[in-house]
Amino acid sequence: MKWELLLRTMQKRYKTMRDIHGSILKLETQLKARTETNKTKSPTHEVAPVGDISExxxxxxxxxxxxxxxxxxxxxxxxxxxxxxxS
Structure with a gap:
């Protein structure tokens, strides 16, 4: 019973961590788009995120x-x- 509870707890934590990781990746893409906008000084207000750029x-x-x-x-x-x- 304890192992099942521990397993469920770990699965919930893993899902939460995956969700946070996905949010961070989305945020990085948005920040990249903002950086590109600042570099080009274009008059457009919206920049499509670039998907083929290396890390x-x-x-x-x-x-x-x-x-x-x-x-x-x-x-x-x-x-x-x-x-x-x-600890």
């Missing part, structure tokens, strides 16, 4: 402040329960 290029173009700001916004909006650490 290295993405990280080079992404400013640290934008990334941290986005993660903080994500953390504030996240309704995921906190994961307890067992």
């Amino acid at each position: 290295e290029e993405f990280l080079k173009n992404l400013s640290h402040a934008d990334f941290v700001e986005g993660l903080m916004r994500l953390a504030k909006k996240s309704s995921a329960p906190k994961i307890d650490s067992y």
Whole structure:
């Protein structure tokens, strides 16, 4: 019985972590689009996210402040329960 409860708890945590990871990837794409907009100084207000860019290029173009700001916004909006650490 304890193992089943532990297994269910771990499955819920894994699902929550997957959801957070998906949200971070979406946020990274939005930040990349904003960075590209700032680089080109185009008059358009909306930029389609680029899907064929390498991770290295993405990280080079992404400013640290934008990334941290986005993660903080994500953390504030996240309704995921906190994961307890067992030490």
